[in-house]
Amino acid sequence: xxxxxxxxxxxxxxxxxxxxxxxxxxxxxxxxxxxxxxxxxxxxxxxxxxxxxxxxxxxxxxxxxxxxxxxxxxxxxxxxxxxxxxxxxxxxxxxxxxxxxxxxxxxxxxxxxxxxxxxxxxxxxxxxxxxxxxxxxxxxxxxxxxxxxxxxxxxxxxxxxxxxxxxxxxxxxxxxxxxxxxxxxxxxxxxxxxxxxxxxxxxxxxxxxxxxxxxxxxxxxxxxxxxxxxxxxxxxxxxxxxxxxxxxxxxxxxxxxxxxxxxxxxxxxxxxxxxxxxxxxxxxxxxxxxxxxxxxxxxxxxxxxxxxxxxxxxxxxxxxxxxxxxxxxxxxxxxxxxxxxxxxxxxxxxxxxxxx
Amino acid sequence: xxxxxxxxxxxxxxxxxxxxxxxxxxxxxxxxxxxxxxxxxxxxxxxxxxxxxxxxxxxxxxxxxxxxxxxxxxxxxxxxxxxxxxxxxxxxxxxxxxxxxxxxxxxxxxxxxxxxxxxxxxxxxxxxxxxxxxxxxxxxxxxxxxxxxxxxxxxxxxxxxxxxxxxxxxxxxxxxxxxxxxxxxxxxxxxxxxxxxxxxxxxxxxxxxxxxxxxxxxxxxxxxxxxxxxxxxxxxxxxxxxxxxxxxxxxxxxxxxxxxxxxxxxxxxxxxxxxxxxxxxxxxxxxxxxxxxxxxxxxxxxxxxxxxxxxxxxxxxxxxxxxxxxxxxxxxxxxxxxxxxxxxxxxxxxxxxxxxxxxxxxxxxxxxxx
Numbered sequence: 236x237x238x239x240x241x242x243x244x245x246x247x248x249x250x251x252x253x254x255x256x257x258x259x260x261x262x263x264x265x266x267x268x269x270x271x272x273x274x275x276x277x278x279x280x281x282x283x284x285x286x287x288x289x290x291x292x293x294x295x296x297x298x299x300x301x302x303x304x305x306x307x308x309x310x311x312x313x314x315x316x317x318x319x320x321x322x323x324x325x326x327x328x329x330x331x332x333x334x335x336x337x338x339x340x341x342x343x344x345x346x347x348x349x350x351x352x353x354x355x356x357x358x359x360x361x362x363x364x365x366x367x368x369x370x371x372x373x374x375x376x377x378x379x380x381x382x383x384x385x386x387x388x389x390x391x392x393x394x395x396x397x398x399x400x401x402x403x404x405x406x407x408x409x410x411x412x413x414x415x416x417x418x419x420x421x422x423x424x425x426x427x428x429x430x431x432x433x434x435x436x437x438x439x440x441x442x443x444x445x446x447x448x449x450x451x452x453x454x455x456x457x458x459x460x461x462x463x464x465x466x467x468x469x470x471x472x473x474x475x476x477x478x479x480x481x482x483x484x485x486x487x488x489x490x491x492x493x494x495x496x497x498x499x500x501x502x503x504x505x506x507x508x509x510x511x512x513x514x515x516x517x518x519x520x521x522x523x524x525x526x527x528x529x530x531x532x533x534x535x536x537x538x539x540x541x542x543x544x545x546x547x548x549x550x551x552x553x554x555x556x557x558x559x560x561x562x563x564x565x566x567x568x569x570x571x572x573x574x575x576x577x578x579x580x581x582x583x584x585x586x587x588x589x590x591x
Numbered sequence: 592x593x594x595x596x597x598x599x600x601x602x603x604x605x606x607x608x609x610x611x612x613x614x615x616x617x618x619x620x621x622x623x624x625x626x627x628x629x630x631x632x633x634x635x636x637x638x639x640x641x642x643x644x645x646x647x648x649x650x651x652x653x654x655x656x657x658x659x660x661x662x663x664x665x666x667x668x669x670x671x672x673x674x675x676x677x678x679x680x681x682x683x684x685x686x687x688x689x690x691x692x693x694x695x696x697x698x699x700x701x702x703x704x705x706x707x708x709x710x711x712x713x714x715x716x717x718x719x720x721x722x723x724x725x726x727x728x729x730x731x732x733x734x735x736x737x738x739x740x741x742x743x744x745x746x747x748x749x750x751x752x753x754x755x756x757x758x759x760x761x762x763x764x765x766x767x768x769x770x771x772x773x774x775x776x777x778x779x780x781x782x783x784x785x786x787x788x789x790x791x792x793x794x795x796x797x798x799x800x801x802x803x804x805x806x807x808x809x810x811x812x813x814x815x816x817x818x819x820x821x822x823x824x825x826x827x828x829x830x831x832x833x834x835x836x837x838x839x840x841x842x843x844x845x846x847x848x849x850x851x852x853x854x855x856x857x858x859x860x861x862x863x864x865x866x867x868x869x870x871x872x873x874x875x876x877x878x879x880x881x882x883x884x885x886x887x888x889x890x891x892x893x894x895x896x897x898x899x900x901x902x903x904x905x906x907x908x909x910x911x912x913x914x915x916x917x918x919x920x921x922x923x924x925x926x927x928x929x930x931x932x933x934x935x936x937x938x939x940x941x942x943x944x945x946x947x948x949x950x951x952x953x954x955x956x957x958x959x960x961x
Contacts, residue, residue, distance in 0.1 A: 279779045287788065291795035402935075406928040408878045410885045411920045414904055421911045528786035532882055536905065547886065550790045553798060558791060565784035 266578060273570050277563075278331075280570075284562040285327045294553035295344035317341060317556075330559070340563075341556030343549070350556040354545050354564070362435065363541040366460060367530050373461045374469035382476025383503060389481060397477070401470045409529040413463035413536035420459065435539060460537055464529035468522055475518050479511040486510070513584055520576025523569055607932035611741075614926055618737035622693035625731035626707045626717060630893040631691070633716070633726035638672050638913050639663055641721040648678065657681040658708065660715035672912065682708050682715045721915035723903050732895050733919050739807065739896035740923060743880040744873035744930060747811050747818075752869050755819045756861065759826025764834065764853060773823070780820035786882060789813055793888030803894040807880075810889060814879060822868055826861055833860050863941045870934035874927045881923055897923040 296319065299305055314320050318329045333339040343353040385394040404412075435456050440449045483489065484507050492502045527543075534543040546561035617624060644656045659676040666673055688707035695701045708715050720729035762773040792813045796806035833839065834857075842852050881898030883889030885905070890896045897919040903909060904916035 276778060276782050279775075280782050283779060283783065284788065284791070287791050287795070290792070291798040294798070402931060403924075403928065406874060406878075406931050407924045408881050408885075408898075408927075410882060410898075411901065411924060414901060414910060414917060414920065417907060418910045418914055418917060421907070422914075524785055527784055528882060531786060532886070535886060546787065547790070550787075550794045550888070553794060562784065562787055562791065565787050566782065569784055570782055 262581070265581070269574060269577060273574055277566055277570055280566045281331075281559075281563050282327060284559060284566070285330065286323070288555045288559050288562070289323060289326075291553055291555075294555050296555060299344050313342070330556075334563075340560040343554050343557045345549075345552050345554045345557075350554075350560045353554075353557050354542055354549070354560045357540075359540060359542045359545055362539065363530070363543065366457070366534075366539060366541055367464075367526065369457060370461050370465040370530065371468070371526065374465040374472060377469045378472035379476055381473040382480060383508065385473070386477045386480035386484065387499075387503060389477075394477070397470065397473060401474050404467050404470045407467075408532075409463050409467065410532040410536055412466060413459065413533055416459040416462055417536065456537075460530075460533045460539065463536065464526070464533040467529070468526060471522060472515060472518065475515055476511065479514045480507055483507040483511040513580055516576050516579050516583065520573045523572040527565055527569065601936060603932045604936035607929035607936075610925060610929045611933075614737060614922070614929075615741055618734050618741060619696060621731060621734035621738070623695060623701070623703065624705050625728060625734055626690060626704050627728040627731055628691050628693070629727065629731040629735040629895070631727060633722070636663055636716060636718070636722045636726035637724055639716075639718050639722040639726070640674055640913070641719060641915050642717045644684065644717070648681065650681075653681070653683075655683050657683045658715065658717055684708060684717065720918045721913065723900075723916065729900070729915065729918065732900055733897070733922060736895040736897050736900050736919065737922060737926075739890050739894065740877060740880065740898070741926060743807075743811060743896075744876045746808075747815055747876040748869050748872055750812070750815045751818055751822070751872065752865055754815060755822035756826055756858075756865055758819060759823035760830055760853065760857070760861070762823065763827035763830030764849075764857065770827070774827075777820035777823050780817045781824075783817045785814075785817060786879070788817060789879070789883055790886060790888050793883060797888065797891060803891040807890045807894075810883060811876075811880070814876065825864060825868075829861050829864060830857060833857055863944065867934075867938050867941050870930075870937040873930045874934065877923070877927050877930065 296313075299313075300310060316329075318326045330341060333341070338351070340350040340354075342348075343350050346353050381393070381397065385391070385397050388394060436449065436452055437456075440452050443449055480503070484503070486507075489502060489507055492506050493499075497506075530541070531543040531547065533539065534541045535547055538544070542561065542564065546558070546564075549557035549561060621629070639661070642658050642661070644658055646653055646656055648657075648659070658681075659678055660680055660682055661674050661676045663672060664675055665671070684706050685708070686706050687703055689702050690704040690707045692700065692702040706717070708717050716728075718728055718730065720733060723729055723732065758773055758777070762770045762777075789810055793806070793810050796809055799806075801809065839852060839856055842856050847855075880889055880896065881901070884896050884898035885902050887899075887902055890899050900919040901917070901923070904913075909916060
């Protein structure tokens with residue numbers, strides 16, 4: 236999260252390997268220990284989040300307590316259920332027990348819905364998965380061909396443009412990019428396609444059944460989101476692909492492949508790129524936090540009905556259990572994402588497997 | 592990395608230094624440069640577009656710049672906010688005119704402004720960048736907001752680098768249970784979802800009614816508290832490898848204490864990494880502060896920053912009606928880009944130094960004044 240925007244610092248060396256483990260233990264032990272280590276980590280992080288959320292005075296619970304329309308018995312029931320008048324450690328224990336045993340994340344004191352429902356339901360989780368997933372896929376689909384193209388033609392026009400673009404895009408915050416796109420769309424007004432901003436559909440498609448026009452309208456609404464939340468990621472990955480592919484192309488096996496008469500396309504895509512893929516995986520893991528903050532900001536700018544936006548609203552309303560559910564969601568997403576990247580690295584690289 | 596590339600990098604660095612120096616000077620002298628205080632509200636001027644400064648109108652040319660007095664009104668049918676200029680009158684700009692009193696650099700009392708409008712009694716005003724929703728001068732707000740935006744990077748750097756060096760150093764040099772505890776703490780810090788957590792901290796401080804500056808300082812403190820993990824881990828790794836080297840053994844054999852070994856023998860080796868991460872840290876911090884303030888939970892009213900000013904353009908209606916509210920974004924992007932250029936230059940120098948082939952480059956680096 237704190238990583239500076241110039242990706243040069245986040246750029247990973249081709250030889251990078253995941254955290255070292257004892258060479259006397261086998262691969263399954265490594266995988267199991269990595270998976271097991273995530274659990275205490277998530278517990279510790281949620282505990283820190285719990286403390287942070289309870290730092291605020293005058294949150295939604297305090298407002299509920301002060302509300303004369305709420306009966307004393309209701310308040311007593313909440314106190315008993317969440318241990319609200321007991322020490323914070325007990326409260327955390329109760330919260331954790333409810334989450335683990337019953338999947339109960341507490342209650343939204345604003346809407347009286349269960350916190351889980353207030354944050355994830357009414358399609359929010361699905362939209363988040365769709366928006367974040369498509370942003371990532373589009374960024375990759377743009378980054379890898381561009382990286383390969385520029386690696387094969389270093390110091391060409393595209394390469395120089397890419398280097399400049401990397402610098403600029405990593406210096407423009409996602410929300411500013413979003414605002415500029417908003418302004419552009421307002422100023423240009425493309426035909427009768429509608430503005431394509433504010434929510435995921437034009438109003439006339441909101442209640443309509445799914446059709447090709449509706450999907451087209453969705454894509455028309457999604458591209459500014461991809462651009463705002465994914466541009467920095469995409470260009471960073473493209474530069475990373477270029478760097479590690481160039482390193483790989485200098486290796487002797489590439490000379491061998493070329494001298495036995497393989498087509499250049501096959502040399503690049505089948506021989507070099509597979510060896511250059513590892514740092515890309517590490518970097519994808521490292522850039523997950525930026526994906527979270529980018530999609531949070533994009534959800535606010537473009538008014539998307541996603542989990543991120545519901546989280547932002549809950550933060551403003553100081554709705555403690557909804558905020559906590561949101562923080563847990565982001566934490567689990569990041570932890571699992573990083574774990575996946577590390578394990579994928581082991582799966583991809585036979586050298587790491589052999590060491591294990 | 593040829594000489595040509597290095598030359599480009601240093602040309603970019605010189606450009607970046609100039610841009611930042613000008614921006615910093617302009618922000619420091621905000622009260623003098625801007626005609627009006629940044630928090631003075633004129634509700635009747637809400638959403639004024641940037642005032643056109645003219646040299647020519649129907650009556651002919653003028654050597655002195657002037658503006659037409661204007662007022663804002665709502666269209667009776669559409670309620671659209673629009674500007675009505677009185678084309679028959681000219682109000683001339685006056686330079687070094689007396690206006691609202693202020694303290695220059697927070698010390699010297701003064702009331703001279705770089706430019707102002709001639710007659711104060713007509714109520715005519717000049718808004719170089721337009722006005723915001725409360726009729727405040729956006730030009731003044733951009734300059735004052737720049738103080739926050741430009742200072743957060745160095746502020747976090749001054750807190751974070753020593754902290755990461757200390758904790759990473761302790762962890763690597765002492766080893767044992769200290770290392771274990773610090774490592775686990777660092778892992779938790781790295782695993783925290785950054786922006787969401789900072790939003791929660793910002794909201795809590797807002798609810799506690801902390802003063803705007805105190806709450807911003809505290810939010811940035813939280814940024815430091817969750818940001819040290821990654822850097823400390825690298826420092827620890829470097830120190831672990833340095834600790835094994837012969838010169839450390841030699842120093843210990845000649846009777847040097849821990850403090851002396853750390854300061855004289857270990858730290859210089861880590862300094863290069865710290866210098867590079869310090870310069871690369873600044874743009875990241877600026878972007879984070881901007882995002883926080885944009886989401887309304889960083890710096891608070893009446894104080895402002897470039898990110899907070901952009902929050903005024905958060906809705907489609909605002910962007911459509913008053914695109915000049917996006918002007919602070921240009922300042923934000925330009926200064927982040929300038930800091931990134933500086934960081935890249937430092938990285939290049941350190942990379943050259945590390946590879947031992949950088950003597951020519953290094954002398955060039957010295958030849959360019961900072």
